[in-house]
Amino acid sequence: MLSYNCKYELKLLLRSRWIQLLSIMLLLLFGFSIYNGLEKVEKRKRDITAAKEEVKENDAVMLKLLDSVEGGMEVSASPWTIPTSPMAVGNYHPRVAAMEPQSMAFIATGQADLFTHYVKPRVSGDDSALNFAEMTSPVQLLFGSFDLAFVIVYLLPLLIIAFSYDVLSAERESGSLRLLAAQPIRIQSWVLQKLGLRFFWLSILVIGSLTIIFFAVGLNPFTEMTGFLGLLGLIITYMLFWFALAFLINLWVGTSAKNAVALLGLWVVFVLLAPSMLNQLGNTLYPMPSRTLMINQMRDLKAEVTKKQDEILDNFLRDHPEYAINDTTQYRGFYHRYMASQKLVKEELAPVVDKFEGQLQKQQDWIGRFKWVSPAIIVQESLNQMAGTSTRDYENFRKQVVGFASDWRQHFMPFLYNNQDFSQKDYPNLPKFQFEQRSSASFGVIPVLLLIAIALFGLGFTVSRSSKKGNILTAN
Amino acid sequence: MISKTFLKETRELMRDGRVRIAFLIVIVLLGVAALISARQYKNVNEQYELAKRSERAIWDNQGEKNPHSAAHYGTYAFKPKYPLSLLDQGVDKYAGTSIFLEAHKRNEAQFSAATDQTGLARFGDLTPDFILLFIIPLLIVLLGYNSFTKEREMGTLTLLKSQGVSAWRWALGKWTALFFPVLIITAALFLVAGIVLSNLDDFGVFSWSSLFIMFVVFVAYYIIFINIVLLISSLAKRSxxxxxxxxxxxxxxxLAAPKAASNIAESKYPYPTRQEFAANVLKDKKEGLDGHNPWSKQAKLLQEQVLKEHGVDSLHQLPFNFDAYRMQKxxxxxxxxxxxxxxxxxxxxIKQSRIYKGLAAISPYLPARFLSMSIAHTDYATHWDFADAAESYRIATQKFLNDNFAENSEFGQWSYRADADFWKELPAFEYNPPELGTILSDNRSNLFILGIWLMASFGLLMFTTKTI
Known part of the structure; x- marks a missing residue:
């Protein structure tokens, strides 16, 4: 029976042009979305390279200036930008702290359109002045991006629904179910076989079209074997989940139209409602403190600090006697006071800023615990992680940059407080930023998804409606 | 015939368990969404008021200070939330809420809510606009997909034909039966929203006419969907x-068209990155006068020019502080x-908007979305308007401070301190969003596109049902 099923199902799918239609749609959807993703990644790479080039050019100018000044020549630059002053180097010649894209970055835009991929921390200004939000039209953020993740999470289930909602009901409606009932096979097994075959063909089409598109856009899936296989594994288990739902609905509900409505309802619940409700609950349980009120606090603190600048500097120097020893001039200017108070502001504000991070972390944990209510969330999150564009990746980048900003500031402190000039020989010692990818994609969700799908299939087998009512032929 | 069909269809819908459940779910969702939004609205507004007041207090109590130091110290403009955002949150989540106004620099609005949320936020929020724009059209699809096909499937089509029914009356009956429940839900939601909003204490900017126009936009959007769904149902062979x-x-x-539009718009007319933008600004700034740099070429030119104008030969003889004058220039x-x-x-x-409008040819969602956001003051244009207003205020503030510095001190007198009371004289920042009339005339093209959709879908429906 299985071999007949295989043979006729394929014939049927080919003659009803389902296979042809699906291949074209998959090629178009995958093609367009991957093209979009790659375009974004290209732009990101271009921007970072351009920024680094600019720094290189500026550095050349700086070294030339230093050379002239050290040679005792007159220079035409504004006096406060001359790089013998360490603060000028720290402010006008910042390094690029960039987050290079991962090799799979094109599969999911994730938070990539929301956050910037490089910043240039300076010595003055505080960490909150580092704006990590990218300059984008909010309309684009609202609509989101047509990326591969969107095709997989949103559209693929709909294709599956369209492909499988009437597997059983169509037979009943066309009258051929009576013929089938005469065959020596359980109805569940027959539906399972039929859906299994459709799942098999759709998987082949998905793998085939993805591979074709990968080659067409000049990516070699075999160089990134684990990533590519992980991606396929994720897609296929997600598909299996939707086929399992289709199996249940086919057995439990009735007419084609009712099946379609029920499956669609599930799609709305899993893909649209569950994520937004989870997000809303997370926000309500762990609300973010107000940024506007944070600004107030910050301003108050700064106003107070400005008034007490001299006192703060004295205290600072008492805490750091090493700065006072080597300097014979003991000159104290604007920057001496400024940097000392800046440090104080940062320390005082730390609890306020940490509160934001803490609440975000709590929201993350909450989602981590409850993301299992919807496979759509799991798949989207995994794809974002694979692409290195998840919230966590950007948080990670933010932390590393803040760390680097502090290094950068710290690097110039001895120069400043010892009133020591910055010179050419100090140039190679400037701190450099290197982004480290911390979270790597985990494929642990694949077996879990697989288990969920298998459990659903098992449920269909044991609790099937036919066993209760006895007549699947006329069920409506 | 119209009323009979209407009654029969309505009764049928009401008896259908799925329809009842679907309706119930939509109403519950709407209620929850409205409740959440209302709470958030209240919360944000309280924070806004508090922030505004304490920021002003911080500004007023600066004490004796050089006006230019005060300019660097700066102040903040906070973006208020408007009542109709209760119904459509628009881009509010993605646009910053506070702008730092300081000397020499125009800053962008900072701290959008989305940057403080997890990645899940990108799936969308459970807000009334989500229900109004996505779920109700889906409900229309579910209610209406078998409107005509069921007659075919049950064989009642032949019966109807034998009755000599005029096709358009019959179709109109079905149309009204589908339209009526949708109209009721929408009207109820808008009415409740209106009553809630007009009872809020600070409903200064709330107007019933805006609410009504928004209602009309949504009803038009739903009519388009009803037409399309019925059109498909009349053409399809099976439900x-x-x-x-x-x-x-x-x-x-x-789903697809807005996302595709956003991708196309971005690749065709990209924004510079934040850093690029800053670098470009810096480059242009360097080519002109820097108020802090008296030694630059431009500063010398200005100096000569001012000396000549006043017919004096030294900056000390000028009736104002040239340092402050240069700062202002x-x-x-x-x-x-x-x-x-x-x-x-x-x-x-603006160029990106044209792409959105172009793709509105395949998506009535786009014009409806843009219109409703504009009316709710939660669209990008309002954000621009706010940012521009903040910038004008910043420029005026700088002039106010520099003028005080110029008039009350002499050249080179950087030690000048303005009175502690002086800061209170600066007018407060007030922002009024565009009026409804302006919004509608700015959105002419969206209204036009929505109108075309409305007429075209009606026309097609009439045309196909004639020959059913």
Whole structure:
């Protein structure tokens, strides 16, 4: 029976042009979305390279200036930008702290359109002045991006629904179910076989079209074997989940139209409602403190600090006697006071800023615990992680940059407080930023998804409606 | 015939368990969404009031200070939330809420809510606009997909034909039966929203006419969907096919087209990155006058010019502090540079909008979305308007401070301190969003596109049902 099923199902799918239609749609959807993703990644790479080039050019100018000044020549630059002053180097010649894209970055835009991929921390200004939000039209953020993740999470289930909602009901409606009932096979097994075959063909089409598109856009899936296989594994288990739902609905509900409505309802619940409700609950349980009120606090603190600048500097120097020893001039200017108070502001504000991070972390944990209510969330999150564009990746980048900003500031402190000039020989010692990818994609969700799908299939087998009512032929 | 069909269809819908459940779910969701939004609205507004007041207090109590130090110390403009955002949150989540106003620099609005949320936020929020724009059209698809196909499937079509029914009356009956429940839900929601909003204490900007226009936009949007769904139902052979096709239209219109539009718009008319933008501004700034740099070429030129104008030969003989004067001139130059670069951004955005409008040909969602956001003051244009208002205020503030510095001190007198009371004289920042009339005339093209959709879908429906 299985071999007949295989043979006729394929014939049927080919003659009803389902296979042809699906291949074209998959090629178009995958093609367009991957093209979009790659375009974004290209732009990101271009921007970072351009920024680094600019720094290189500026550095050349700086070294030339230093050379002239050290040679005792007159220079035409504004006096406060001359790089013998360490603060000028720290402010006008910042390094690029960039987050290079991962090799799979094109599969999911994730938070990539929301956050910037490089910043240039300076010595003055505080960490909150580092704006990590990218300059984008909010309309684009609202609509989101047509990326591969969107095709997989949103559209693929709909294709599956369209492909499988009437597997059983169509037979009943066309009258051929009576013929089938005469065959020596359980109805569940027959539906399972039929859906299994459709799942098999759709998987082949998905793998085939993805591979074709990968080659067409000049990516070699075999160089990134684990990533590519992980991606396929994720897609296929997600598909299996939707086929399992289709199996249940086919057995439990009735007419084609009712099946379609029920499956669609599930799609709305899993893909649209569950994520937004989870997000809303997370926000309500762990609300973010107000940024506007944070600004107030910050301003108050700064106003107070400005008034007490001299006192703060004295205290600072008492805490750091090493700065006072080597300097014979003991000159104290604007920057001496400024940097000392800046440090104080940062320390005082730390609890306020940490509160934001803490609440975000709590929201993350909450989602981590409850993301299992919807496979759509799991798949989207995994794809974002694979692409290195998840919230966590950007948080990670933010932390590393803040760390680097502090290094950068710290690097110039001895120069400043010892009133020591910055010179050419100090140039190679400037701190450099290197982004480290911390979270790597985990494929642990694949077996879990697989288990969920298998459990659903098992449920269909044991609790099937036919066993209760006895007549699947006329069920409506 | 129209009323009979209407009654029969309505009764049928009411007896259908699925329809009842679907209706119930939509109403519950709407209620929850409205409740959440209302709470958030209240919360944000309280924070806004508090922030505004304490920021002003911080400004007023600066004590004796050099006006230019105060300019660097700066102040903040906070973006208020408007009552109709209760119904449509628009881009509020993605646009910053506070702008730092300081000397020499135009800053962008900071701290959008989305940057403080997890990645899940990108799936969308459970807000009334989500229900109004996505779920109700889906409900229309579910209610109407088998409107005509069921007559075919049950064989009642032949019966009807034998009655000599005029096709358009019959179709109109079905149309009203589908339209009526949708109208009731929408009207109820808007009415409740109106009553809630008009009872809030600070409903200064709330107007019933805006609410009504928004209601009309949504009703038009739903009529388009009803027409499309009925059109498909009248053409399809089976209910299943009709449902799948109608769903495809829904997906394309509500999900795929906006995303595709956003990708196309971005690749065709990209924004510079934040850093690029800053670098471009810096480059242009350097070419002009820097208020802090008396040794630059431009500063010397200005000096000569001012000396000549006043017929004196030393800066000390001028009736005002030339340092402050130069500072103000530098400020004006910088403002011009920012104006130019922000205009470029605006230009890119206008070009992007054209792409959205172009793709509205396959998606009635787009014009409806843009219209409802505009009316609710939660669209990007209002954000621009707010940012521009904040910038004008910043420029005025700088002039106010520099003028005080110039008039009350002499050249080189950097030790000058303005009175502690002086800061209170600065007028407070007030922002009024565009009026309804302006919004509608700005959105002429969206209204036009929505109108075309409305007429075209009606026309097609009439045309096909004639020959059913």
């Amino acid at each position: 299943g096919i009709s449902l799948v096709v109608a769903l495809c239209i829904w997906i394309i219109a509500c 530098g400020e004006e130059h910088e403002a011009e540079v920012y104006f130019k670069h922000y205009n470029y951004l605006k230009d890119q955005y």
